[in-house]
Amino acid sequence: MSRRITGPEIERLIQLLARLPGLGPRSARRAALHLVKNREKLLGPLAASLKETEEKVLVCSSCGGIDTVDPCTICTDDRRDASIICVVEEVGDLWALERAGALNALYHVLGGTLSAIEGVGPDDLNIPSLISRCGPGSPVKEVIIAVNATVEGQATAHYITDRLKDFDLTVSRLAHGVPVGGELDYLDEGTLSAAMRQRRPF
Amino acid sequence: MTATLAVNRITLTGFRNYAQLRLDTGAGSVVLTGPNGAGKTNLLEAVSLLAPGRGLRGAPFDELVRQGDAGWAVAAELEAATGPVKLGTAYSLSDGTGEAAGRQVTVDGLAQKGSGSLGHHTRILWLTPAMDRLFAGPASDRRRFLDRLVLAFDPDHSTRVLGFEKAMRERNRLLAEPHADASWLSGLEVELAARGVAVAAARLAAIDTLRGYAGKPTESGGKPSHFPWVMLTCEGEVESLILAMPAVQAEDQYRKMLHDSRRADAGAGRTLIGPHRSDLSVTHGPKDMPARLCSTGEQKALLIGIVLAHARAVKAGFGGLAPILLLDEVAAHLDAGRRHGLYGELEGLGGQVWMTGTDRSLFEGAGPGATIYDVNHGAIAVHGS
Numbered sequence: 001m002s003r004r005i006t007g008p009e010i011e012r013l014i015q016l017l018a019r020l021p022g023l024g025p026r027s028a029r030r031a032a033l034h035l036v037k038n039r040e041k042l043l044g045p046l047a048a049s050l051k052e053t054e055e056k057v058l059v060c061s062s063c064g065g066i067d068t069v070d071p072c073t074i075c076t077d078d079r080r081d082a083s084i085i086c087v088v089e090e091v092g093d094l095w096a097l098e099r100a101g102a103l104n105a106l107y108h109v110l111g112g113t114l115s116a117i118e119g120v121g122p123d124d125l126n127i128p129s130l131i132s133r134c135g136p137g138s139p140v141k142e143v144i145i146a147v148n149a150t151v152e153g154q155a156t157a158h159y160i161t162d163r164l165k166d167f168d169l170t171v172s173r174l175a176h177g178v179p180v181g182g183e184l185d186y187l188d189e190g191t192l193s194a195a196m197r198q199r200r201p202f
Numbered sequence: 203m204t205a206t207l208a209v210n211r212i213t214l215t216g217f218r219n220y221a222q223l224r225l226d227t228g229a230g231s232v233v234l235t236g237p238n239g240a241g242k243t244n245l246l247e248a249v250s251l252l253a254p255g256r257g258l259r260g261a262p263f264d265e266l267v268r269q270g271d272a273g274w275a276v277a278a279e280l281e282a283a284t285g286p287v288k289l290g291t292a293y294s295l296s297d298g299t300g301e302a303a304g305r306q307v308t309v310d311g312l313a314q315k316g317s318g319s320l321g322h323h324t325r326i327l328w329l330t331p332a333m334d335r336l337f338a339g340p341a342s343d344r345r346r347f348l349d350r351l352v353l354a355f356d357p358d359h360s361t362r363v364l365g366f367e368k369a370m371r372e373r374n375r376l377l378a379e380p381h382a383d384a385s386w387l388s389g390l391e392v393e394l395a396a397r398g399v400a401v402a403a404a405r406l407a408a409i410d411t412l413r414g415y416a417g418k419p420t421e422s423g424g425k426p427s428h429f430p431w432v433m434l435t436c437e438g439e440v441e442s443l444i445l446a447m448p449a450v451q452a453e454d455q456y457r458k459m460l461h462d463s464r465r466a467d468a469g470a471g472r473t474l475i476g477p478h479r480s481d482l483s484v485t486h487g488p489k490d491m492p493a494r495l496c497s498t499g500e501q502k503a504l505l506i507g508i509v510l511a512h513a514r515a516v517k518a519g520f521g522g523l524a525p526i527l528l529l530d531e532v533a534a535h536l537d538a539g540r541r542h543g544l545y546g547e548l549e550g551l552g553g554q555v556w557m558t559g560t561d562r563s564l565f566e567g568a569g570p571g572a573t574i575y576d577v578n579h580g581a582i583a584v585h586g587s
Contacts, residue, residue: 114386116375122383151369151393158389188358190400197450 010036062133064109064126066091074107081105083141087130087160089113089148097146105144108133113152114159127160134167145173207325207523208554209249210286211279216271218244219580229281231548231555231569235562235585236577242558245577246328246528248276249556252289253326254317254353254360258528263293263305282323283523289320321357325516325525329509329532337484337493337501344482348436352408354516354525359404366397370473373460377468387464394476395457399449402440402477409434409482411519416511418487428543429507430500431487438480484508502535510547517551524553532557533564542567 004011010032018028035043059065060072067073074080074094084105088094094107110125122128134140145160147153161171177195178187187195208229214220219241225232234242243259247266250258257266266274273294280287290308307314309323327350336343352359373390376382416432439459443452459475460467467473484493486504493504509527517524527548533541541564548555549569557572559565562585565574574585 114389116372116379116386122386151365151372151390151397154393155369155372155386155389158392159383159385162385162388189404190358190362190396193400193449 062129063107064111064129065094065107079104082139084144085130085133085140085142086144086146088146089153089156093146093148103144110147110156113147113150113156115152122159122163125156127163130160131163134164134169140169142170142172145171147173149176206281206553207283207520207526208281209252209278209526210281212245212248213275213277214245214248215275215277216268217248217274217276218266218268220244220248221268221271221580223580223582225575225582227554227573229554231557231572233565233568233572233574234556234558234577234582235560235565235574237560240577241580242577243330243530245582246330246530246556246558249278249526250326250328250528251276251291252278252280252320252324254321254357255350258328258330258530259332264295266293267295280324283521284323287323289323291317291320318357318360321353325354325520325523326528327354327509327513327516327525328528328530329505330528330530333505334498334502336505337496341479341481345478345480348405348408348482351412351512352404354512355408355411355519356404359401362397362400362404366394366401366477369394369397370476370478374467374472377464378471382464382468388461391457391460394460394473395453398440398456398477399444399453402436402438402480403444403449405436405477405480406441406444409436411515412508412511415515415518416508427507427510427547428540429503429510429547430489432493432504432508433485433487434508435483436480437483438477439475440477441480499535499537502532503540506532506536506544510544510551513551513553517553524551526553527551527555529555529557531559533559534561545569 013035014025014028014032017023017031018025020028023031035046053068056068058067058070058072060067060070060075062071062075065072065074069076081104084103085108086094086097086103086105087108087110088097089110089112091109094109097103097107108126108130110127110130112120112125114120114122114125130143134143143160143164145157147157157173161173164171175198177191177198178184184192206229209227210229211224211226213225214223217223223245225245234245236242247257247259247261256263263274268274273292275290275292277288277290280289288308288310290311291305293305305317307317307320309319314320333343333347336347349359349363369390373387373394376387376390412434416434418431419427440452440456443455446452447455456476460473463474484504485491486493486496486500489496489500493501496504513525513527532544536544545568555572557565557568562574565572568574575582576585
């Protein structure tokens with residue numbers, strides 16, 4: 001057992017920081033030290049910001065995204081094309097797509113993927129709410145399924161496609177294949193054959 | 203001097219019966235002799251952990267920890283395809299502070315995600331006494347053997363197999379439920395079919411390559427070997443589909459088969475059709491006899507023949523670099539003629555070979571580049587020093 005080098009309050013801060021993704025015990029100690037050193041410039045504002053976020057954070061009842069208002073900023077943005085819904089696994093994926101600025105549409109966050117082994121079924125994900133968003137009378141014309149290319153992600157994509165097949169809308173999914181700037185020689189066979197299957201005319 | 207792939211130095215810490223060991227081998231071959239239980243195979247196992255996977259015994263990592271130690275580490279300096287490289291792998295037992303037990307892998311000091319990246323630097327093949335029953339034993343052993351052969355050609359094969367097995371476990375679990383969702387099942391079957399066909403196709407491609415090196419000498423045009431040539435096939439429903447039609451069509455067909463066997467699979471509690479049930483069939487070429495019916499000595503010769511052919515095939519596909527071969531207790535089971543034949547073929551291959559045996563006299567003629575070491579209770583010395 002190592003000797004204690006700070007009081008319990010700072011130890012606690014280090015322990016909590018170490019639980020953040022991407023931080024280990026070492027980097028948590030460094031972050032804590034930096035915060036404590038910059039007490040007024042950083043530690044105080046961070047504490048206030050954490051407190052405020054904790055009080056106000058909400059899950060959007062329409063899309064499952066995270067915001068401080070419900071419905072969220074994206075769902076109420078009337079400059080977005082409401083006829084397209086892009087389905088993602090997690091909020092992080094939504095943010096990634098928004099950073100890319102790849103589309104100007106609405107989103108739907110599933111909150112995970114189907115996994116029989118982990119006991120996650122369709123009703124444990126935001127799938128029923130997706131179905132009702134696409135139901136009769138809705139403006140939705142296209143659903144883009146943008147889930148990960150993993151076993152669970154793709155099984156979930158097939159499932160959603162099947163559930164939406166009787167609706168009057170197009171279901172599309174992200175292309176799999178050659179990455180931008182990629183060289184064919186370095187691609188694995190799975191990616192190459194997916195790219196070949198999904199080839200398109202110039 | 204042509205480029206070689208070789209372990210130049212290996213350091214073991216808390217590994218099996220080695221508290222601490224450093225061995226500077228140079229690029230030459232290594233012969234380890236000593237009594238039973240001295241730790242010869244343990245050292246080969248340490249080398250085998252420099253390749254992706256669980257090593258030549260396939261043992262759980264916590265069993266490799268020396269008694270009383272908190273973990274093990276294997277570090278090595280290699281002459282690899284990409285130039286000199288330092289590889290390290292370590293495992294620490296859970297220390298009770300909530301930090302999970304796990305294996306770490308480093309390449310030139312940089313932490314890697316999983317052991318797969320080791321496959322980009324090394325090719326290590328092995329033959330152990332535990333594989334002697336390969337032809338007579340269960341099909342699962344032969345499948346694993348075949349997948350290791352494939353992996354040496356194609357480091358991505360393990361990802362493919364893992365993906366297939368994951369989709370299969372998901373489907374099996376779902377089928378066990380009273381009212382399994384049909385759309386969900388279909389989704390999993392699409393994935394299962396795509397990955398299953400990829401696994402089977404990679405196996406067939408590897409066997410096809412191997413045939414050129416292990417098949418009938420007149421066909422391959424190679425020198426006559428001291429080990430019998432073999433006929434290799436991979437038998438299974440999905441493999442048959444791939445041989446009969448284009449892969450995309452085979453995928454559709456396999457998906458339909460899965461769909462139709464839902465009821466049977468649910469009853470059996472497992473998936474009844476797929477590459478996870480395939481078998482590697484080996485036939486003694488000159489005798490036209492299934493390998494499992496051959497004598498014990500012949501089976502060993504067949505196995506060595508396949509491993510040598512595989513090594514030559516890997517060499518051809520890996521920039522002319524011969525793989526590192528780990529041959530555990532191989533010499534003892536061969537008559538003098540075959541033994542010298544083996545040493546001759548190993549020399550022709552030109553790679554680094556690690557061999558073990560209890561009797562030093564068996565290694566006469568093992569080649570001028572080989573160093574003989576005495577192994578005794580976790581300590582190693584160059585013989586005669």
